[in-house]
Amino acid sequence: MAQETILSLLRKSTAFFEEKGIGEAKLSAEHLLAHVLRQKRLQMYLRFDQPVQEEELTAYRALVRRRLAHEPVQYIVGSTEFYGLEFAVSPAVLIPRPETEHLIDAVLDLHKSELLRPDARILDIGTGSGAIAVTLASQLADARVTGTDISDDALAIATTNAEAHALGSRIRFLSHDIFDGSIDGVDDAFDVVVSNPPYIPQDEVADLQPEIRNHEPLIAATDGGDGLRFYRRIAERAGELLAAGGLLAVEIGQGQSTAVTEIFSSAGLRDITIRQDYSGIDRIITA
Numbered sequence: 185m186a187q188e189t190i191l192s193l194l195r196k197s198t199a200f201f202e203e204k205g206i207g208e209a210k211l212s213a214e215h216l217l218a219h220v221l222r223q224k225r226l227q228m229y230l231r232f233d234q235p236v237q238e239e240e241l242t243a244y245r246a247l248v249r250r251r252l253a254h255e256p257v258q259y260i261v262g263s264t265e266f267y268g269l270e271f272a273v274s275p276a277v278l279i280p281r282p283e284t285e286h287l288i289d290a291v292l293d294l295h296k297s298e299l300l301r302p303d304a305r306i307l308d309i310g311t312g313s314g315a316i317a318v319t320l321a322s323q324l325a326d327a328r329v330t331g332t333d334i335s336d337d338a339l340a341i342a343t344t345n346a347e348a349h350a351l352g353s354r355i356r357f358l359s360h361d362i363f364d365g366s367i368d369g370v371d372d373a374f375d376v377v378v379s380n381p382p383y384i385p386q387d388e389v390a391d392l393q394p395e396i397r398n399h400e401p402l403i404a405a406t407d408g409g410d411g412l413r414f415y416r417r418i419a420e421r422a423g424e425l426l427a428a429g430g431l432l433a434v435e436i437g438q439g440q441s442t443a444v445t446e447i448f449s450s451a452g453l454r455d456i457t458i459r460q461d462y463s464g465i466d467r468i469i470t471a
Contacts, residue, residue, distance in 0.1 A: 188241060191232035193217060197248060204252055212257050216247045219261040254394040266315045269322065271345050273313050276337035278404045280315035283461045284380050286468045288319050290433045290459060291376055295324060301375060302326045307425060309362055309379035312404055314342025316378055321351045332360040332367060362417050373427040380435040381414035382407045411437060415444045419451035433470045441466035
């Protein structure tokens with residue numbers, strides 16, 4: 185039997201994933217093989233005729249089996265990219281998604297308009313992997329960022345990510361539940377409060393992709409109710425958490441813009457705006 189090359193293996197595994205109904209079959213095959221070979225995806229195509237060694241093939245097959253069980257590629261390889269930065273991820277945290285990058289843009293637009301002080305105090309509620317907190321700290325050189333989460337495992341990963349990007353000195357991660365009282369060790373209000381909270385309604389969980397439903401932490405995906413519980417609580421606490429003239433920016437689920445806008449308006453928040461994602465879906469609300 186002829187020895188497998190990078191190209192032949194990618195073609196076979198892509199077809200196999202497609203046959204088994206695995207989403208993003210080609211990308212899955214590419215990411216998994218690149219991980220095994222310790223190469224970038226582009227590098228593989230520059231070396232498409234490179235033979236794949238037996239030990240590499242064995243390792244690759246093991247990863248393919250995990251993907252066939254609908255385990256997300258990001259968990260299998262242990263990392264993902266967000267806003268051009270690499271982040272460690274595990275089943276303890278939601279996988280950062282491109283739509284959330286619009287949350288970063290909302291804050292950076294405020295900075296570009298010079299309405300945000302250079303040493304802004306930023307709070308990220310439900311920080312998870314720390315992707316939002318770390319990205320904002322990387323983009324705003326003098327900002328001081330606080331990330332909160334109820335999961336100690338998530339906070340550990342967030343800390344790892346902050347340290348990996350040499351930002352540990354400007355970011356602190358604290359264990360806190362937004363439904364509790366004040367945040368221990370935090371006395372001042374924040375110039376910016378951001379959050380990508382659990383917003384999937386409980387009655388939609390059964391219809392989620394198996395990658396999400398069976399592998400990602402549902403406590404970070406759904407509020408166990410109508411999907412609006414966290415927005416109500418954030419709106420209730422906005423007056424306490426936000427400094428005068430501060431910005432509140434949250435990610436929302438598809439079809440939630442009207443409800444969240446009404447929640448924010450009823451709480452007395454003003455200058456409410458909606459930003460759409462790359463697909464034209466209402467995705468970010470600021471106030």
